[in-house]
Amino acid sequence: MIGYWQFRIRIYHQSLQQWLDSLRQISLGLVALFPLALPALLLIPLLALGVLADSASDNSLYLNTLWGYLLLLYSWVALQRDGIQARQYQLYINSLPISAAKRSWCELGIILYGANVFVLGPLILVVVMFIHQLNHFAGAPIRALLHPLIPISGLLFLSGYYSVSAVQGQRPWLSLLLLPLIVVPWADELVKGQWLVIWLVAIVLERQLPAVPLPLANWPRGFYLLLVQADVDNPRNEGLRWVALLLLVILAGICVDGVNEPVRPYIANLLSFLSAILIASSLFDVQALRQRYQLYLTSLPQSKHKQQVYSLVYVMSKAIPALLLLAYLSLFGTGQWALWCVFYISSLAGILIRPKWFLLFPLISALLVFFICP
Numbered sequence: 001m002i003g004y005w006q007f008r009i010r011i012y013h014q015s016l017q018q019w020l021d022s023l024r025q026i027s028l029g030l031v032a033l034f035p036l037a038l039p040a041l042l043l044i045p046l047l048a049l050g051v052l053a054d055s056a057s058d059n060s061l062y063l064n065t066l067w068g069y070l071l072l073l074y075s076w077v078a079l080q081r082d083g084i085q086a087r088q089y090q091l092y093i094n095s096l097p098i099s100a101a102k103r104s105w106c107e108l109g110i111i112l113y114g115a116n117v118f119v120l121g122p123l124i125l126v127v128v129m130f131i132h133q134l135n136h137f138a139g140a141p142i143r144a145l146l147h148p149l150i151p152i153s154g155l156l157f158l159s160g161y162y163s164v165s166a167v168q169g170q171r172p173w174l175s176l177l178l179l180p181l182i183v184v185p186w187a188d189e190l191v192k193g194q195w196l197v198i199w200l201v202a203i204v205l206e207r208q209l210p211a212v213p214l215p216l217a218n219w220p221r222g223f224y225l226l227l228v229q230a231d232v233d234n235p236r237n238e239g240l241r242w243v244a245l246l247l248l249v250i251l252a253g254i255c256v257d258g259v260n261e262p263v264r265p266y267i268a269n270l271l272s273f274l275s276a277i278l279i280a281s282s283l284f285d286v287q288a289l290r291q292r293y294q295l296y297l298t299s300l301p302q303s304k305h306k307q308q309v310y311s312l313v314y315v316m317s318k319a320i321p322a323l324l325l326l327a328y329l330s331l332f333g334t335g336q337w338a339l340w341c342v343f344y345i346s347s348l349a350g351i352l353i354r355p356k357w358f359l360l361f362p363l364i365s366a367l368l369v370f371f372i373c374p
Contacts, residue, residue, distance in 0.1 A: 004098055005106055008086055012110055015083025045069060045118050053125050053152040060187040061254065063195060066155065067180040068250040070162055073118040074176060075243045077166035078236075080114045084167050107167075115163045122156040154196035161203065174206035175199060177246075181328070184253075223300060223307055227314050230289050237285050238318075241278060245322055248274055252331055268336045275326065276343035277362055279319045283351045286311045312348065319344070342369065 051057050051065045077084075084107065086093060093103075112119055129152060133145045165172060179202045183195065190198075231238055252271040256264050290297060290311065297307060326332055332340065343362045350361030 004096065004102070005109070008106055008110055009113070011086045011089055012080070012083040012114065015086075015088075016080060044072060045121055049121050049125060049152075052122075052155045053129065055148045055151050055192065057151075058188075059190070059192060059195070060184070060257065062151065062192055063180065063184055063187045064250050064254050066158075067176075067184070068247055068254075069118075069155070070158055070176060071243050071246055071250075073115065073159055074162045074166045074172070075240060076118065077111065077115050077163050079240075081167055081169070084110050084114050108164075111163050111167055115159070119156075119159045119163055122152055122159055125152050126156050150193045150196070154192070154199075158196075158199065170207075172203070172206060174209070175202040181325075223297070223302065223310050224314065226293065226296075227286060227289065227311070230285070238282065241282065242322075245275060245278055245325070248278070249325065249329060249331065253329065256331065265333070265335070268332055269339060271331060272336045272340040273343050273362065273366060275322070276340050277347050277359070279322050280315070280344050280347035280351065282318055283311065283315045283348055284355070286315055287351065287355070308352075315348070339369065 048065050048069045051061055052069065082088070098106075126149065129149055133148065162172065162176070179199065183198065187195070248271060252267055255267050259267065290307065300307075302310075326340075342365050346361040346365040347358060350358030354360070
């Protein structure tokens with residue numbers, strides 16, 4: 001068992017290293033800096049735990065922080081799925097004389113190892129807080145002892161669930177996407193325990209509801225169908241882009257609630273800059289697809305210029321749901337919407353003209369806006 005565990009851990013480390021190396025090979029400054037940001041990434045859950053473990057924290061702040069925490073956890077574990085499951089070595093692993101129970105326990109240990117502070121942090125806090133409650137409130141009723149543990153216990157359960165579901169490839173579209181979007185504006189209507197119960201009900205519902213297939217038969221044929229099919233076959237890039245956008249929105253919402261009124265426009269301006277770049281980065285996927293199917297695309301009765309226009313139309317159409325999300329949360333005023341359009345168009349132009357240095361285009365546009373409209 002020890003030898004099998006060491007073997008699986010070595011595969012996990014190798015897969016994680018290959019993933020980081022592939023990021024470094026991409027010559028985009030925004031992506032190349034990601035490995036350097038990994039240590040800072042681990043500090044985010046530690047900062048969030050202070051809010052999530054406090055039963056007296058504001059309900060709106062708790063739900064926003066919980067949502068961001070679980071989104072980050074799910075994405076982080078999902079990115080490591082191949083290494084955790086050792087997919088490249090499945091034939092060899094299946095031939096080993098290891099029982100199914102030992103394999104399951106070993107994979108569960110690797111999930112915990114991969115999720116690390118996201119799950120271990122709540123687990124340690126639950127134990128520490130429970131011991132503290134027993135020592136200081138030994139004669140109190142059980143309800144009084146357990147009530148302060150409800151928020152952190154709910155976080156521990158949800159962290160464990162989403163870690164396992166990320167490895168299993170489940171897509172929590174209801175509990176991790178739709179539900180928080182709907183309930184966060186009404187966070188103060190119920191207490192934390194009631195919101196956690198609603199979250200668990202959403203998890204049960206999404207596991208019972210059948211997956212809805214995406215009908216591609218009614219889509220236009222040719223170039224557009226190729227773009228849609230590529231996103232359906234490889235949803236990871238677009239999914240991570242949406243997770244990053246949601247995390248930006250959650251963080252901006254928390255900051256807006258915690259600062260004075262004069263500071264809020266500056267936070268909205270920063271959100272418009274970052275979200276525009278993030279949404280425009282979808283053009284990178286389309287450009288890579290065009291490069292991959294270059295021979296096929298030259299056989300179509302369309303010029304390269306026309307295909308480029310179609311690519312821009314497709315990318316802009318994918319930006320509509322993100323714009324609806326930003327409009328629904330009411331984080332932007334008229335000025336921020338104008339800035340968003342400037343940053344989005346300049347980012348698209350940068351990707352088309354100088355992909356390796358595309359960040360210079362929105363940065364220059366931001367500086368021009370700053371000097372023209374101080």
